[in-house]
Amino acid sequence: MIHGGMKAATVAIGAATVLALVSGCTLLNAPAHPAATTSTASPDPDPVPIAQQLPNLLVAGQTIGTGQLRVIEHEPIPGTVTDHPLTGAVRIVVGEDRVLEVHIAPDDPSTVNLGDIMLTMTGKRHDGKPENIQDENYYGLVAGPSSTAGDLVMRMPLDSPAAGDPTFLHSLEESPPGDARVFAVATIDWTLPPAYPNLAPVDHGSVANARGRTVLDGETLAYYVPGQGDTIYQVSRRFGLTEAQLVWLNPELLIGSPQPYLKYGIGVNLDPGRR
Known part of the structure; x- marks a missing residue:
């Protein structure tokens, strides 16, 4: 992991950039009265914004990532929130409106109380791999409708062109509401094809x-x-x-x-x- 005032952090090799320095050039034998020209070419179109050039790999209905929400070693947390943590299999599904859904199949459905926990998707890594140098971003999940399979369904509203390839989100974290201490984590294994x-x-x-x-x-x-x-x-x-x-x-x-x-x-x- 690299730290330099920022947290650690994801190309086809392009052509080398060449800087041409031209000096001392003189236009020779220029006509005294250059002929007038008329251009019929259309003006260049406005460049496509970078945000619109980013890949969008999302297809509604597809499962694009999986993980297992497990308790990790953590600081002592007072109260009973960690007595019955939410654990279970995790699936990341693209909703019909292309909003990411986090489906969790609880190991013990009888003890689930979403009011006692906060679930967050984040770029922070818990798998030991190098992190992005940019500050990690955190996206809290909001409850969605329960599926017919009995899963908990949470939605992640991420209003950014970056959501078209969400593989920069590496973990699902579980913590007490309003508390940064994490006591359960799922590392997300993405199945999306590589964008580049x-x-x-x-x-x-x-x-x-x-x-x-x-x-x-x-x-x-x-x-x-x-x-x-x-x-x-x-x-x-x-x-x-x-x-x-x-x-x-x-x-x-x-x-x-x-x-x-x-x-x-x-x-x-x-x-x-x-x-």
């Missing part, structure tokens, strides 16, 4: 508006710390990525903001394994 197979950024060197520093974890290009004036466009080109791929690696850039942007000194993830 074999994505592997390569640093092609510092260029204008991409003069920050990179950080390695062993031989892995782990993350990038932007410099002043860095732009998503130039930083993505420095590493052979599209803007959409850089934002896909860092879904937090679009959460709570319709337009992603880099923050000076705040690292961004470059490793798909840390998404």
Whole structure:
């Protein structure tokens, strides 16, 4: 896990960005009165916003992830909330309205009391794998209708283009209401196809508006710390990525903001394994 004021954190290799420096050029034999030209070309269309370029892998009705909600070692918690914790098999299902649903088949349905617990989907990892350097986000679940199979059905309203590929959410956490202490966890195993197979950024060197520093974890290009004036466009080109791929690696850039942007000194993830 990497820490640098931020928590740890997920490319096809693009063409190298070439910065051409042209100086001292002089236009020779220019006509005194250049002929007028008329352009009939249509103006360039507005560029597609990055948010609309992100992959959306959700298909209504599909089960796209599974896990097992189990009690973990935790601090002592007063009261009876941990005497009968909610445990059981977990499925992540795409609802008909494409809102993510978390289905839980309780090990002991007779002791379930949703009023005593809080269930949260989060990017925090409990499986020992490297975390994304961006701050983890937490999304509380709200109760939905019970299914015919007797599962508890919770809904996760995530209003972000990043929800089209929710594989950056690694865990379902259970805690007392209003309490950060976690006493049960399910690690989510996603079954969605990879949005960008074999994505592997390569640093092609510092260029204008991409003069920050990179950080390695062993031989892995782990993350990038932007410099002043860095732009998503130039930083993505420095590493052979599209803007959409850089934002896909860092879904937090679009959460709570319709337009992603880099923050000076705040690292961004470059490793798909840390998404």
